[in-house]
Amino acid sequence: MSKTLIKFDNITKRFSLRKGDIVAVKDFSLEIKKGEILTIVGASGCGKTTVLNMVAGFLTPSSGNILLDGQPITKVEPRCGMIFQNYALFPWLSVRKNVEFGPKINGVSKKVRREESAKYIEMVGLKGFEDAYPGELSGGMRQRTALCRVLANKPDILLCDEPFAALDAMTRQIMQQELLRIVNESGQTVLFITHSIDEALILSDKIVVMSVRPGTVKEIYDIKFPHPGKVEVQLTDEYLKLKRQIWSMVEEEVKTSMNIVSS
Numbered sequence: 181m182s183k184t185l186i187k188f189d190n191i192t193k194r195f196s197l198r199k200g201d202i203v204a205v206k207d208f209s210l211e212i213k214k215g216e217i218l219t220i221v222g223a224s225g226c227g228k229t230t231v232l233n234m235v236a237g238f239l240t241p242s243s244g245n246i247l248l249d250g251q252p253i254t255k256v257e258p259r260c261g262m263i264f265q266n267y268a269l270f271p272w273l274s275v276r277k278n279v280e281f282g283p284k285i286n287g288v289s290k291k292v293r294r295e296e297s298a299k300y301i302e303m304v305g306l307k308g309f310e311d312a313y314p315g316e317l318s319g320g321m322r323q324r325t326a327l328c329r330v331l332a333n334k335p336d337i338l339l340c341d342e343p344f345a346a347l348d349a350m351t352r353q354i355m356q357q358e359l360l361r362i363v364n365e366s367g368q369t370v371l372f373i374t375h376s377i378d379e380a381l382i383l384s385d386k387i388v389v390m391s392v393r394p395g396t397v398k399e400i401y402d403i404k405f406p407h408p409g410k411v412e413v414q415l416t417d418e419y420l421k422l423k424r425q426i427w428s429m430v431e432e433e434v435k436t437s438m439n440i441v442s443s
Contacts, residue, residue, distance in 0.1 A: 182213040185337060185369050186235060191244035192394075193230055204230045206394035208244070212337070212371060217363060219372040219380040220388045221426070223434040226371045227395030232339050235371060236260045249336060261335030263343040269314045275301065275325050276310040282333040300328045303362060316375045320351040324358065331366065340372040344379070356382050377426050381419060389429050392437040399429055 191208040194201045205227040212218045220228045233239045234246055237257040241268060244396070246253045269278050279297040288296070301307055304324040314322050323343060344352045352414060363370060375381055380387045384403045391398040401422065 182212045182215055182287075185214040185216075185249055186212040186265060186371070187245075187247040188231075189245045189247065190229075191234065191246060193227070193234065193239065194242040195350045200296045204330050205234075206396055208396050210388060210397055210400075212369065214369055216368050217370040217372060217383055218386045218388065219373060219374060219384040220382050221377060221396065221430055222390030222398075223392050223430065224375075224436045225437060226390040226392055226433065228390060229341055230395070231390075232262075232341055232371060232373055235337070236262055239392045258333075259336040260332065260339055261330035261333055261337070262339045262341065263323075263326055263330055265342045267314070267319075267326045268440070269322060269326055269329070271314050274311050275306060275315055275317075275328075278314070279332050280327055282329065286333075296306060296332055297328075300332050303331070303365065304328045304358065307402050318351070320355055323347065323355055327359070331362070331368070335368075336368045340370060342373055342375065343429055346376070352379075359383065377423055377430065381423060382424070388414040389426060389433070392433050398433070401426060 188208050188210045191205055192203065193205040194203050208227075208231065210218075219442065220231065222228055222367040228241060234241055235248075235253065235257070237253050237255050240254075248257060250317065270281065273281065274293075276297050279300060283293045283296060298307075298310075301310055304326065304327055306321065306324055309317065309321065313329075326343070344355045347355060360383065362368070370383075372380075372383060381403060382392070386405060387401040388397055389399045389401075390396065403422075
């Protein structure tokens with residue numbers, strides 16, 4: 181059995197605002213195994229991104245602990261790699277130099293940086309575009325560059341905050357396939373945030389549904405579809421049944437957040 185890489189131990193996060201404290205996340209407990217792709221879904225404002233930012237060390241829990249490989253996360257965590265929706269690339273740097281930026285800051289030699297960047301650039305299918313700049317790339321290619329840049333830092337866990345949401349449907353599906361291929365090749369652990377239940381089902385080993393604010397774990401689903409064929413399973417009875425179950429649960433939370441009473 182895989183070891184636990186991330187452990188949320190009864191996490192609560194409060195934000196102090198002028199109108200008073202808001203509890204964004206409350207009594208949140210969860211474990212993520214090494215090599216696992218775990219996706220969180222839920223209504224807008226349920227605390228998904230807050231959870232992600234606490235793992236990255238951008239936010240500190242008000243109470244409880246988050247452990248990474250058994251050690252508490254107490255500051256911005258270099259062992260976590262974040263992929264944002266807006267690519268977050270340096271527009272004045274080429275693909276290669278964007279990918280090499282983190283290793284360069286960490287003191288990796290030029291020779292090793294070049295070798296490592298070439299490996300990851302080829303892994304994400306951008307060989308031949310090493311000297312291109314972000315403005316010369318399509319949205320999907322920019323996001324692959326962002327993924328490549330994070331992988332070059334060799335993070336223990338990849339944190340994805342709706343990274344494919346801004347892409348068109350076809351490019352989004354290609355990026356989902358690319359992520360699965362890269363994860364299968366690298367054994368990377370992934371914590372993924374999305375509003376798309378289809379995306380969660382395609383990518384995940386496990387799906388967590390969060391309740392409305394204050395967000396907590398409402399339900400956990402183990403996904404049994406084999407990774408290599410997940411993009412092709414969307415019309416199976418098993419897939420559609422599970423999608424209906426998860427959608428029903430998320431819909432209930434969305435209606436609660438909007439104060440809509442089911443008829």
